[in-house]
Amino acid sequence: xDIDASWKTQLLPFLCYQCRKAGHKxxxxxxxxxxxxxxxxxxxxxxxxxxxxxxxxHPEPAAEVEEQDFSHHNK
Numbered sequence: 001x002d003i004d005a006s007w008k009t010q011l012l013p014f015l016c017y018q019c020r021k022a023g024h025k026x027x028x029x030x031x032x033x034x035x036x037x038x039x040x041x042x043x044x045x046x047x048x049x050x051x052x053x054x055x056x057x058h059p060e061p062a063a064e065v066e067e068q069d070f071s072h073h074n075k
């Protein structure tokens with residue numbers, strides 16, 4: 001059994017060199033800065049701001065669901 005042959009079929013996804021997430025390369029990175037170079041305080045500030053933005057966005061109102069009264073079926 002060729003060990004190298006089985007290894008080649010299990011390619012690992014490449015990671016972005018900037019944010020260390022899979023699925024894109026550094027030039028296409030949605031993170032506007034190198035997250036690895038942030039201090040703990042800067043990272044905490046960034047995360048708090050980002051979470052506040054997410055909280056500020058109001059979700060679209062759900063479609064109104066008509067409530068059904070099943071009591072007339074139980075006669």
